[in-house]
Amino acid sequence: MTTTGRFFCADAARTRGDSIVGTAPHGTAWVLIEYRGGWPADGFDGLDLEPGTKALVFAAARAARARVLLVRRHGRHVPQGPPRWAVLCYDATGAHRQHWGTWERDEDLAQIVQALGTPGEPGGRPVVLVCAHGLHDACCAVRGRPVARALSERRPELVWECTHVGGDRFAANVVVVPDGVYYGNLDAGSAVTVVEEHLAGRIRAEHLRGYTDLFPPQQAAVAAVLDRFGPAGRHDYAVARTVRDDDGWQIRVTGRPPGPAAADGEADAEIGIEAEAEVEAEVEVDVVAEIDVEVRARRTPQNRLTCRGPATSSAVVYDAVPIRPG
Structure with missing residues (x-):
């Protein structure tokens, strides 16, 4: 356009x-x-x-x-x-x-x-x-x-x-x-x-x-989890911990199906699922996943960010680096 x-x-x-x-x-x-x-x-x-x-x-x-x-x-x-x-x-x-x-x-x-x-x-x-x-x-x-x-x-x-x-x-x-x-x-x-x-x-x-209840680095962490494991409901994931360090943030995201375990057959090995099985006539598994995400912030060059005038400004970009087991 x-x-x-x-x-x-x-x-x-x-x-x-x-x-x-x-x-x-x-x-x-x-x-x-x-x-x-x-x-x-x-x-x-x-x-x-x-x-x-x-x-x-x-x-x-x-x-x-x-x-x-x-x-x-x-x-x-x-x-x-x-x-x-x-x-x-x-x-x-x-x-x-x-x-x-x-x-x-x-x-x-x-x-x-x-x-x-x-x-x-x-x-x-x-x-x-x-x-x-x-x-x-x-x-x-x-x-x-x-x-x-x-x-x-x-x-x-x-x-x-x-x-x-x-x-x-x-x-x-x-x-x-x-x-x-x-x-x-x-x-x-x-x-x-x-x-x-x-x-x-x-x-x-x-x-x-x-998500508006989260701050930008936390939003980036949840988006990275969704990108890695596929779509999920609004409350299928939660930010359990956010730690600021010199280079960015260490953010732990937790979730249940239809979260990472349901989206990836290798999730057990990759993200450290903790499962509890209750056996009656069938086995029912309550899956809790913990995913740690590293988020880094960087600034873009000066650009025009709106149509309203010629002024330029820099924006902050949040990059989520590889996810690892919690």
């Missing part, structure tokens, strides 16, 4: 081969506000809302370290009913918490403040967010909207376009919340595959930017 005479950061990033691993912003809570008008370049911050309510929501979101995103359904049809808002929170047990409400007056958004302070209902369907914030970065619109269209045709009840999620050069970006999983470098075809696989409990390393 190249346009002669105009710089597009996503085109440049693909030409350079920029790594997407370990680039998911850290966070475990999201505030979604359906806004059907034009989105300002700075999203929620730029909305002309009642000042007191806006300040309350902003302060509560900041205290909860929640990302505030404006959302809308894809397409030009007129939505039915009042706009919605949501507070979605990641839960390491998988029982993700959700609050949903509606608003018609600016003051109605004050409900978000209370929602941020209470647990919310467990479960609920995941939300698939596609960054299509063209005023923030052109690539988000050029690459994001075709992805939003393709996903909306397949899963209209789950998919929303949203404002800036970070990583413009990795457009099209898709975030599944409250799972807290970032995907990048997507097009219409790959996005449908990635989301369907995600919903079926098969997260693959390809297109994965990272």
Whole structure:
């Protein structure tokens, strides 16, 4: 997707081969506000809302370290009913918490403040967010909207376009919340595959930017395990230990089937599986794998990383070196 005479950061990033691993912003809570008008370049911050309510929501979101995103359904049809808002929170047990409400007056958004302070209902369907914030970065619109269209045709009840999620050069970006999983470098075809696989409990390393409850080196370690042993569910792996050393990080990842043991017939020898067998009529094996990953960080040369201006900056890349038994 190249346009002669105009710089597009996503085109440049693909030409350079920029790594997407370990680039998911850290966070475990999201505030979604359906806004059907034009989105300002700075999203929620730029909305002309009642000042007191806006300040309350902003302060509560900041205290909860929640990302505030404006959302809308894809397409030009007129939505039915009042706009919605949501507070979605990641839960390491998988029982993700959700609050949903509606608003018609600016003051109605004050409900978000209370929602941020209470647990919310467990479960609920995941939300698939596609960054299509063209005023923030052109690539988000050029690459994001075709992805939003393709996903909306397949899963209209789950998919929303949203404002800036970070990583413009990795457009099209898709975030599944409250799972807290970032995907990048997507097009219409790959996005449908990635989301369907995600919903079926098969997260693959390809297109994965990272899990938002983990810090970048930990995201890189989990991505390396997925790349080595194949797809797994959102909670099939956990980071058990992270040790900083002079050269990087030593990170231990633990998992159960459908993790490394199920994906590799030689896993016993390679990663040191500890198994306990309980024999009744049949043998049932509870497999626990421990995988140690070494992660190193390096800086790239100065490059233009967004479409918004000529300024250049350096990015940090996280490399996971060979996995060894725990």
